Amino acid sequence: MDVARLVELNAAYARAIDNEKYEDWPGFFLESCLYKLTTAENMAKGLEAGLIYADSRAMLQDRISALRKANIYERQRYRHIVGLPTVLARTDNTVEVETPFLIVRIMRDGATNVFATGCYRDKVRGNGDGTLHFAERIVICDSSRFDTLVAIPF
Amino acid sequence: MDVARLVELNAAYARAIDNEKYEDWPGFFLESCLYKLTTAENMAKGLEAGLIYADSRAMLQDRISALRKANIYERQRYRHIVGLPTVLARTDNTVEVETPFLIVRIMRDGATNVFATGCYRDKVRGNGDGTLHFAERIVICDSSRFDTLVAIPF
Amino acid sequence: MDVARLVELNAAYARAIDNEKYEDWPGFFLESCLYKLTTAENMAKGLEAGLIYADSRAMLQDRISALRKANIYERQRYRHIVGLPTVLARTDNTVEVETPFLIVRIMRDGATNVFATGCYRDKVRGNGDGTLHFAERIVICDSSRFDTLVAIPF
Numbered sequence: 391m392d393v394a395r396l397v398e399l400n401a402a403y404a405r406a407i408d409n410e411k412y413e414d415w416p417g418f419f420l421e422s423c424l425y426k427l428t429t430a431e432n433m434a435k436g437l438e439a440g441l442i443y444a445d446s447r448a449m450l451q452d453r454i455s456a457l458r459k460a461n462i463y464e465r466q467r468y469r470h471i472v473g474l475p476t477v478l479a480r481t482d483n484t485v486e487v488e489t490p491f492l493i494v495r496i497m498r499d500g501a502t503n504v505f506a507t508g509c510y511r512d513k514v515r516g517n518g519d520g521t522l523h524f525a526e527r528i529v530i531c532d533s534s535r536f537d538t539l540v541a542i543p544f
Numbered sequence: 545m546d547v548a549r550l551v552e553l554n555a556a557y558a559r560a561i562d563n564e565k566y567e568d569w570p571g572f573f574l575e576s577c578l579y580k581l582t583t584a585e586n587m588a589k590g591l592e593a594g595l596i597y598a599d600s601r602a603m604l605q606d607r608i609s610a611l612r613k614a615n616i617y618e619r620q621r622y623r624h625i626v627g628l629p630t631v632l633a634r635t636d637n638t639v640e641v642e643t644p645f646l647i648v649r650i651m652r653d654g655a656t657n658v659f660a661t662g663c664y665r666d667k668v669r670g671n672g673d674g675t676l677h678f679a680e681r682i683v684i685c686d687s688s689r690f691d692t693l694v695a696i697p698f
Numbered sequence: 699m700d701v702a703r704l705v706e707l708n709a710a711y712a713r714a715i716d717n718e719k720y721e722d723w724p725g726f727f728l729e730s731c732l733y734k735l736t737t738a739e740n741m742a743k744g745l746e747a748g749l750i751y752a753d754s755r756a757m758l759q760d761r762i763s764a765l766r767k768a769n770i771y772e773r774q775r776y777r778h779i780v781g782l783p784t785v786l787a788r789t790d791n792t793v794e795v796e797t798p799f800l801i802v803r804i805m806r807d808g809a810t811n812v813f814a815t816g817c818y819r820d821k822v823r824g825n826g827d828g829t830l831h832f833a834e835r836i837v838i839c840d841s842s843r844f845d846t847l848v849a850i851p852f
Contacts, residue, residue: 393702394547401628405642408663430775467584467686469661471627471646473779474709488713492779492802494646494661500689502658504810507777507802509716532775535808548701555782559796562817621738621840623815625781625800648800648815654843656812 396475396487396514399522404470404491407543412457415543416450420515424526425450427544430508431534440528450543457541467496468505468542484515484525493544506544507532550629550641550668553676558624558645561697566611569697570604574669578680579604581698584662585688594682604697611695621650622659622696638669638679647698660698661686704783704795704822707830712778712799715851720765723851724758728823732834733758735852738816739842748836758851765849775804776813776850792833793822801852814852815840 399418406414419425426440444450473490480486488511495505513526529544553572560568573579580594598604627644634640642665649659667680683698707726714722727733734748752758781798788794796819803813821834837852 393706397628398547398630401630404627404644405630405663408644469644469646469686471625471644471661471779473712474705476706476709476713490712490716490777490779492646492777492800494658494686496661496686500687502661502687504658504802504812507804507810509713532777532802532804533808533810551782552701552784555784558781558798559784559817562798623798623800623840625779625798625815646800648812648840650815650840654841656815656841658812 393475393477395516395522396477396485396489399514400472400475400489400510404472408467408469410467412454412543415454416447418524419447419450419527420523420525421447423447423450423524424528425524426527427529427531429531429534433530453541453543460541465498469494469496483517484513487512487514491544508544547629547631549670549676550631550639550643553668554626554629554643554664558626562621562623564621566608566697569608570601572678573601573604573681574677574679575601577601577604577678578682579678580681581683581685583685583688587684607695607697614695619652623648623650637671638667641666641668645698662698701783701785703824703830704785704793704797707822708780708783708797708818712780716775716777718775720762720851723762724755726832727755727758727835728831728833729755731755731758731832732836733832734835735837735839737839737842741838761849761851768849773806777802777804791824793820795820795822799852816852 403418406418423446425442425444427442428440444453471492471494475487475489478486478488488509490509491507492504493506494502496502508529508531511528511530512524514522515525516522557572560572577600579596579598581596582594598607625646625648629641629643632640632642642663644663645661646658647660648656650656662683662685665682665684666678668676669679670676711726714726731754733750733752735750736748740747752761779800779802783795783797786794786796796817798817799815800812801814802810804810816837816839819836819838820832822830823833824830
């Protein structure tokens with residue numbers, strides 16, 4: 391699993407979200423997985439709990455259903471700029487990797503601002519046919535204050 | 545034509561613009577090409593017309609001449625941060641690829657803001673000697689509202 | 699020294715700074731090196747002097763000691779998004795390369811803004827065992843106005 395493959399995975403993940411193909415999002419994870427959204431401050435304090443937590447693909451699908459019903463996402467667009475991955479560890483078929491991100495939010499009136507920055511701390515697993523999935527994606531946001539609506543996938 | 549080559553092409557394209565070497569810009573395109581600037585909203589509505597449209601390298605050169613005469617660009621600087629490409633399709637010597645971008649504008653008084661975000665939807669063609677050119681570059685901006693001056697190349 | 703290695707170097711460099719492992723920063727440079735922070739305007743005017751200048755790893759270490767004593771950095775976090783490198787020249791074991799960057803600053807109250815943009819103009823040297831170091835890193839900021847605190851490494 392070389393870096394080019396990780397880059398491809400991150401590009402496809404960001405593209406699905408920015409193109410609002412939210413239903414594709416759970417498919418980037420293993421059936422049994424960990425998705426957590428937390429803050430750098432919480433991580434520094436050793437606080438385990440995240441703002442958002444899911445440990446299965448089904449839970450991720452539930453989030454998307456709720457998001458679609460709320461319809462709130464239609465008021466704005468998002469744009470991910472994903473940086474370059476740093477590989478932290480490798481085992482047989484799993485890679486631990488950290489990747490910075492920047493998410494820009496574009497409001498309907500055109501106002502365009504930095505919505506969030508942070509890094510993904512991932513465990514990426516390859517299966518037999520070469521497909522990559524997230525066994526874990528921990529989203530560590532730099533800011534501890536959030537727009538109350540943290541509904542879209544990061 | 546591997547992803548590394550596409551990355552190189554995007555880096556050189558952005559660098560030419562950010563270094564204000566606008567005269568180099570048309571050279572990234574084939575003689576007969578398509579350059580269009582449009583918005584995600586227009587795309588979603590199926591509106592074909594773009595805010596800016598050119599179908600030859602000569603038209604791109606004309607844009608630069610006009611820009612140089614107007615001299616407006618001197619009041620600010622731009623910085624492109626180009627994300628990771630996702631290859632959508634491949635044929636013989638052409639690759640269809642989508643790549644996110646972020647453009648920051650730096651005003652003379654130092655104010656630095658996100659100017660535009662969006663994605664490039666490209667058809668990139670390789671010729672015999674391995675050089676890559678854009679057969680098509682459709683710039684799809686996330687925001688539908690623009691600073692009236694959309695003069696620099698995106 | 700292929701582009702993938704340069705990308706790796708830049709990712710590790712940015713990660714060290716954003717994770718506030720400032721003591722790791724001098725280690726990215728050769729013992730005898732050049733680190734300069736300047737502006738695009740100064741470069742255009744041919745002004746050699748930079749806002750910050752260091753020509754040895756020891757000087758870089760001094761900067762970090764001063765930064766740690768001042769403790770000012772604790773009030774905010776930074777996030778680098780490093781773009782794609784363009785190789786400008788290659789000699790035996792040195793590569794000249796230009797790479798755009800964007801630095802976002804996250805204040806303690808959550809305010810998140812573009813802090814700086816620009817490009818790195820680097821001379822990267824590989825030694826016998828394949829490790830890469832900066833022989834030169836000239837940080838050229840797009841904006842000529844700075845927050846008076848330009849203390850963290852760029």
